[in-house]
Amino acid sequence: MTQENPSPTQIRLQTLVGAGVVLLGLGLAAGAISIPSAAGYGGVGPNFLPWLISLALLVCGVFIVREARTGGFRFLEEPTDAVHGHWPGFAWVSAGLLANAALITTIGFIFSCTLCFVLAVQGLRGAEGRADRRPVAWLKxxxxGLAISAPVFWTFTKFLAINLPGLTSTGWL
Known part of the structure; x- marks a missing residue:
């Protein structure tokens, strides 16, 4: 069900979300100023990505503010009747992030990111009420997770020459 006429409080809160995104973009742009712009491989310097992201955040923030000021977020879903967040799901996702941070230099990027993915998916499924603890689900x-993290690792290490922690010195695992 969608809301037709948001209240002035909702419009104010939605405008604050957009303003927060604009401030985040401005903060990133302020940080990008201090990054040297000397062009590297392909004519792109190290400050290119921060500038690109800050510009994208600024554009999105302006659009969010405009959307909020011209009638609020359209097609906004009604909130659930849940009184609080799903703490077990939060614990699963947190465990995945913490395990990734703790193990990335020990078991390498590919396996630590795969572990993070598996734990986060378990938490998110549980939060939706679709927890699946069968071994076949874990294997899938x-x-x-391997299909996502391995190409990312290889792209960074083989094509972009950016060192990520690996399990072996070959650069493939």
């Missing part, structure tokens, strides 16, 4: 999540 591991394979998907």
């Amino acid at each position: 999540d591991v394979l998907i």
Whole structure:
């Protein structure tokens, strides 16, 4: 169900969200100023990505503010009747992030990111009430995590020459 006429409080809060995104973009732009702009490989310097992201955040923030000021977020879903967040899901996702940070230099980027993915998916599924603890589900999540993290690792290490922690010195694992 969608809301037709948001209240002035909702419009104010939605405008604050947009303003926060604009401030985040401005903060990133302020940080990008201090990054040297000497062009590297392909004519792109190290400050290119921060400037690109800050510009994208500024544009999105302005659009969010405009959307809020011209009638509020359209097609906004009604909030659930949940009194609080899903703490077990939060714990699963937190465990994934903490395990990734703790193990990335020990078991390498690919396996630590795969573990993070598997634990986060378990938490998010649980929060939706679709928890699946069967071994086949875990195996599927591991394979998907590997399919995501391995190409990212190889792209960074082989094509962009950016060193990420690996399990072996070959650069492939």
